[in-house]
Amino acid sequence: MIDYTGTYTDQYELSMALVYFKKNRYNEKAVFDYFFRKLPFGGGYAIFAGLDDLLGAIENLRFDNMDISFLKKTGFPDDFLNYLKHFRFTGNLYSCREGELVFPAMPILTVEANLIEAQIIETLLLNILNLQTLVATKASRMKLVAKGGKLVDFGLRRAHGPGGYYASRAAMIGGFDATSNVRAGRDYNIPVSGTMAHSFVQSYDDELTAFRDFAQVHPENCVLLVDTYDTLKNGLPNAIKVGKEMQERGERLRAIRLDSGDLAYLAKEVRKRLDAEGLHEVTIAVSNQLDEYVIKSLNEQNAPIDLFGVGTSLVTGKPDAALDGVYKLAHSGGKPRIKLSESLTKITLPHKKQVFRLMNEEGTWAGADIISLAGEDEFETMHHPFEPGKNMFVGDLQKEPLLEPVMENGKRCTGKKSMNEIAAYSSERIEKLSGEFKRFSNPHVYKIGISDKLKSERARLAGTRRS
Amino acid sequence: MIDYTGTYTDQYELSMALVYFKKNRYNEKAVFDYFFRKLPFGGGYAIFAGLDDLLGAIENLRFDNMDISFLKKTGFPDDFLNYLKHFRFTGNLYSCREGELVFPAMPILTVEANLIEAQIIETLLLNILNLQTLVATKASRMKLVAKGGKLVDFGLRRAHGPGGYYASRAAMIGGFDATSNVRAGRDYNIPVSGTMAHSFVQSYDDELTAFRDFAQVHPENCVLLVDTYDTLKNGLPNAIKVGKEMQERGERLRAIRLDSGDLAYLAKEVRKRLDAEGLHEVTIAVSNQLDEYVIKSLNEQNAPIDLFGVGTSLVTGKPDAALDGVYKLAHSGGKPRIKLSESLTKITLPHKKQVFRLMNEEGTWAGADIISLAGEDEFETMHHPFEPGKNMFVGDLQKEPLLEPVMENGKRCTGKKSMNEIAAYSSERIEKLSGEFKRFSNPHVYKIGISDKLKSERARLAGTRRS
Numbered sequence: 001m002i003d004y005t006g007t008y009t010d011q012y013e014l015s016m017a018l019v020y021f022k023k024n025r026y027n028e029k030a031v032f033d034y035f036f037r038k039l040p041f042g043g044g045y046a047i048f049a050g051l052d053d054l055l056g057a058i059e060n061l062r063f064d065n066m067d068i069s070f071l072k073k074t075g076f077p078d079d080f081l082n083y084l085k086h087f088r089f090t091g092n093l094y095s096c097r098e099g100e101l102v103f104p105a106m107p108i109l110t111v112e113a114n115l116i117e118a119q120i121i122e123t124l125l126l127n128i129l130n131l132q133t134l135v136a137t138k139a140s141r142m143k144l145v146a147k148g149g150k151l152v153d154f155g156l157r158r159a160h161g162p163g164g165y166y167a168s169r170a171a172m173i174g175g176f177d178a179t180s181n182v183r184a185g186r187d188y189n190i191p192v193s194g195t196m197a198h199s200f201v202q203s204y205d206d207e208l209t210a211f212r213d214f215a216q217v218h219p220e221n222c223v224l225l226v227d228t229y230d231t232l233k234n235g236l237p238n239a240i241k242v243g244k245e246m247q248e249r250g251e252r253l254r255a256i257r258l259d260s261g262d263l264a265y266l267a268k269e270v271r272k273r274l275d276a277e278g279l280h281e282v283t284i285a286v287s288n289q290l291d292e293y294v295i296k297s298l299n300e301q302n303a304p305i306d307l308f309g310v311g312t313s314l315v316t317g318k319p320d321a322a323l324d325g326v327y328k329l330a331h332s333g334g335k336p337r338i339k340l341s342e343s344l345t346k347i348t349l350p351h352k353k354q355v356f357r358l359m360n361e362e363g364t365w366a367g368a369d370i371i372s373l374a375g376e377d378e379f380e381t382m383h384h385p386f387e388p389g390k391n392m393f394v395g396d397l398q399k400e401p402l403l404e405p406v407m408e409n410g411k412r413c414t415g416k417k418s419m420n421e422i423a424a425y426s427s428e429r430i431e432k433l434s435g436e437f438k439r440f441s442n443p444h445v446y447k448i449g450i451s452d453k454l455k456s457e458r459a460r461l462a463g464t465r466r467s
Numbered sequence: 468m469i470d471y472t473g474t475y476t477d478q479y480e481l482s483m484a485l486v487y488f489k490k491n492r493y494n495e496k497a498v499f500d501y502f503f504r505k506l507p508f509g510g511g512y513a514i515f516a517g518l519d520d521l522l523g524a525i526e527n528l529r530f531d532n533m534d535i536s537f538l539k540k541t542g543f544p545d546d547f548l549n550y551l552k553h554f555r556f557t558g559n560l561y562s563c564r565e566g567e568l569v570f571p572a573m574p575i576l577t578v579e580a581n582l583i584e585a586q587i588i589e590t591l592l593l594n595i596l597n598l599q600t601l602v603a604t605k606a607s608r609m610k611l612v613a614k615g616g617k618l619v620d621f622g623l624r625r626a627h628g629p630g631g632y633y634a635s636r637a638a639m640i641g642g643f644d645a646t647s648n649v650r651a652g653r654d655y656n657i658p659v660s661g662t663m664a665h666s667f668v669q670s671y672d673d674e675l676t677a678f679r680d681f682a683q684v685h686p687e688n689c690v691l692l693v694d695t696y697d698t699l700k701n702g703l704p705n706a707i708k709v710g711k712e713m714q715e716r717g718e719r720l721r722a723i724r725l726d727s728g729d730l731a732y733l734a735k736e737v738r739k740r741l742d743a744e745g746l747h748e749v750t751i752a753v754s755n756q757l758d759e760y761v762i763k764s765l766n767e768q769n770a771p772i773d774l775f776g777v778g779t780s781l782v783t784g785k786p787d788a789a790l791d792g793v794y795k796l797a798h799s800g801g802k803p804r805i806k807l808s809e810s811l812t813k814i815t816l817p818h819k820k821q822v823f824r825l826m827n828e829e830g831t832w833a834g835a836d837i838i839s840l841a842g843e844d845e846f847e848t849m850h851h852p853f854e855p856g857k858n859m860f861v862g863d864l865q866k867e868p869l870l871e872p873v874m875e876n877g878k879r880c881t882g883k884k885s886m887n888e889i890a891a892y893s894s895e896r897i898e899k900l901s902g903e904f905k906r907f908s909n910p911h912v913y914k915i916g917i918s919d920k921l922k923s924e925r926a927r928l929a930g931t932r933r934s
Contacts, residue, residue, distance in 0.1 A: 001469065001470070001629075002468065002469060002628075002629050003468065003470075005650065007649040007650040007652075007653050008649075008650045009623075009649055009650075010621070010623055010624065010647040010648065010649070010661050011647050011648075011649050011652070011659045011660055011661025011662075012647065012661030012662050012663055012664055013661075013664075014649065014661075015661055015662050015663060015685060015688075016663055016664065016666075016667045018684055018685070019667070019680055019681055019684045019685070022683075022684045023680055023684070025670075028670075030666075030670065032666070066653060067649075067653065070649075070652070070653040071649075074652075074659060075687075115670060119664075119666065122624075122664075123623050123624050126624035126625070127623055127624055127626060127628060127629075127631060128628060130624065130625055131626075131627045131628045132628075154477070156476075156477055156590050156594055157477065157589075157590050157593035157594055157597065157792075158593070158597055158789040158790075158791075159594060159598075159627065159630070159789075160598045160626065160627030160628070160630025160631075160633075160634070160783070161469075161594060161595060161598045161599075161627070161629060161630040161632075161633045161634075162468075162469050162594075162628060162629040162630060163626070163627025163628040163629060163630035163631075164594060164627075164630075165628070166627075166628045167627070167628075180477040180478050180479065181477065181478075182474040182475075182476055182477065182478050182481065182537075182538075183472065183474040183475045183476075185474075185478075185537070185541075186474050186533060186534065186537040192478045192541060193478055194477050194478025194479030194480075194481075194482055195478075195479050195482050196479055196482060196483055197479055197480075197483065197586075197589075198795075198796070198806050199483075199497075199499070199586065199794075199795065199796035199804075200483045200486070202796045202799070202804040202805070202806055203492075203495075203497065203582060203796060203799045203800065203804065205800075205802075213486055213490055214486055216489075217485055217486045217489045217490070218482060218485070218486070220542075221482075227808075228806055228807070229806075229807045229932050229933075230807065230933075260808060260809070260813070261809060312788070312789045312791075316627070316783070316788035316789050317788070318786075318787075318788040318789065319785075319786050319788065320785075321779070321783035321784070321785040321786065321788040322625040322626075322779045322783050322785065323625075324625075324779075325624075327666075328665070328666065329665070329666035329669045329670060332669070332670045333670065333672075335672070337666075337669040337670065338669070339665050339669055339695055339696075340695070340696045340697065341694075341727060342727070342728060346727070465696050
């Protein structure tokens with residue numbers, strides 16, 4: 001979809017790269033971590049998404065001729081431009097699986113590469129992962145409350161330009177069933193769905209003829225939008241007439257769509273009248289400013305809704321609108337690195353690391369992950385990352401490592417997963433998370449701890465820096 | 468940037484198009500209006516942006532081979548696919564100028580084309596215009612309160628994928644001065660800006676050496692980020708040292724950037740110490756979760772800030788995250804068309820229309836626009852669009868028509884405007900809007916009225932439909 005080129009980055013990445021280049025530091029190895037600090041939507045978890053797109057983008061990232069001439073014009077010197085002409089990413093990536101449940105402060109993905117390459121991909125990485133993780137998480141919240149109802153992404157018109165294309169993919173990872181976005185359907189192999197707008201009905205002199213024409217051309221997939229003039233007085237009676245005509249022809253009116261008014265009341269009313277007319281198999285689809293709270297409320301009211309079409313709130317991740325994912329240096333030039341801050345929560349974790357999900361003997365999740373130095377795998381205790389003195393005995397728990405190599409020397413080293421596989425993995429992981437982490441109001445806090453060694457390393461480095 | 472193809476649309480556009488095709492209605496002419504219902508950010512105006520990108524996308528829109536084979540696979544019949552293979556948009560567009568101040572309910576852009584073409588471009592049009600109008604409006608709000616401070620877009624990492632590319636363009640239209648987004652700089656001829664991240668400082672054993680190396684490689688554009696370890700204890704003293712070394716070499720430290728802590732307090736402290744050291748010409752840049760309210764507050768506190776770097780809130784249009792722009796049928800098959808709703812504000816305006824900005828004799832804006840049928844140009848009275856009985860005498864006011872042809876038979880018919888021209892137009896228009904419409908709290912409501920004729924036509928059609 002996008003021709004990502006080397007200039008798909010922030011200017012400061014190139015300004016820094018120039019210094020590393022001029023100071024002969026371009027082969028210096030560095031380790032950067034991708035993580036976020038705050039769970040979106042006040043929820044208890046997030047779903048990691050965007051990895052596959054990111055790997056493709058990084059593998060193919062080059063500075064093209066237009067990039068080079070633009071950078072020349074803005075003052076970059078020829079020797080550096082010559083380096084950029086031959087740029088490719090040659091580093092390693094370690095990552096959680098796409099669809100994994102992730103939590104604040106834990107490294108979700110680690111980049112190990114020379115400084116210049118690691119900096120140049122920073123913006124691209126954040127740009128891809130922050131959006132898809134945000135939207136997959138939002139989608140998952142809707143899935144939690146949709147009960148049996150199908151979820152369809154209707155968001156492209158309100159999405160942030162082509163961000164909507166990636167949002168449609170992320171929605172599937174979070175548990176959606178289909179999208180209205182044809183291009184995303186084409187490229188990501190997502191089921192597409194869609195029937196008619198109000199304009200279709202308006203373009204006819206009468207609603208009944210509009211419905212009949214539609215049914216005739218789409219006998220297999222006839223969904224009638226009934227609120228162009230008046231849902232109960234016109235739309236529904238006309239739809240029932242067409243539904244019965246289809247029945248007589250041995251066809252089936254698939255659904256009725258409600259797009260305004262009180263959806264709970266209307267859905268009940270529509271269901272009653274459809275059933276009274278023997279149109280039991282006609283389902284009810286609703287849309288109009290839905291989000292996870294509206295869907296939950298509709299289901300709590302036992303509104304007989306079979307499909308929810310969700311737009312704005314899904315694809316824009318409203319009201320948060322962004323995940324605060326960051327990319328921080330943890331190691332370079334053979335040394336662990338740290339960034340300090342007045343706020344302990346903003347002090348970074350040095351060294352290359354691993355994250356383990358902790359489980360009880362039976363394999364159920366313990367509701368805690370531990371971040372350790374890479375290579376460690378025996379722990380007695382894990383420490384709260386920010387609150388001194390708070391710790392937990394973990395010596396008896398099983399550990400599942402979450403970061404695995406996904407790119408080696410600039411090439412993918414794991415098979416490409418299908419959308420269905422990624423969505424299935426995500427759904428499997430959500431199943432393992434117990435309910436108290438999934439509720440909307442004050443969800444239980446999933447514990448993220450750090451190992452003894454990581455804790456002392458952070459303290460040691462902070463001490464050095466502060467002195 | 469994006470290869471927009473015919474499938475960059477919602478599935479329902481194609482489902483409807485198939486019916487029009489099968490029913491031999493493909494040459495039936497239709498008129499659709501683009502407008503929104505609610506001003507974003509609780510503000511008093513919006514800035515229309517995205518037009519030039521839209522015109523380019525529509526002119527070049529084709530169904531490529533991958534589109535056609537995907538649509539075949541999903542069941543579209545061969546005769547229709549053959550039509551799509553030769554698809555191009557052949558209609559006319561009438562639009563406000565890009566950068567225009569726009570208000571709820573007024574047609575901002577009108578599409579006049581055959582039904583199929585007009586439907587197929589709907590999603591693309593909304594996807595492009597909704598984002599850019601949202602972001603240009605957000606940017607403009609920051610410009611209003613930035614006083615002399617420069618505004619730089621730092622948002623790509625938190626933007627919605629490639630939506631960030633378009634957001635950078637829109638930010639310039641709203642009054643920003645530069646972007647960190649190199650690709651947007653390259654393609655849209657926007658000044659780019661950027662210096663160093665914390666990782667740059669961290670990658671050195673000491674901050675001073677990091678600053679010195681940077682100054683040496685970037686003597687003309689040295690901005691030092693001073694909060695990696697401790698702003699006042701380490702960062703500032705080191706920056707001052709480097710600033711004086713540069714001074715001695717006849718160079719100039721351009722700026723210091725603050726990215727955490729209390730920005731008002733720190734900016735004052737930094738300014739005082741810089742001045743005490745004779746570094747008067749070193750400017751102060753700040754970043755970290757800025758939005759229009761923070762910028763306003765910093766300026767009210769007289770914080771001596773020269774540049775504001777704004778990310779998330781700008782490019783995501785937080786907290787609204789979307790503009791509710793819609794695309795509604797107003798005329799088709801030779802007849803005016805209407806959509807009804809229980810809520811009067813959701814009843815559409817039939818017919819092809821024009822919008823006039825009303826001005827007093829001296830040319831100052833009257834704070835009102837009138838929507839009329841196309842071709843009308845004499846009005847005594849304008850009517851509130853939704854509140855019966857409310858009207859205003861406008862017979863003595865001058866009128867500036869806002870909708871002008873921008874595309875004829877599928878080809879642009881106005882010259883392409885440069886970013887600077889569009890931004891200058893927007894700024895000129897903002898100047899003409901009086902202050903009470905621009906304040907953040909309860910801005911005065913700009914009046915949008917409808918003409919006598921439009922009012923009676925709407926009433927007539929609503930009556931027919933309701934009967």
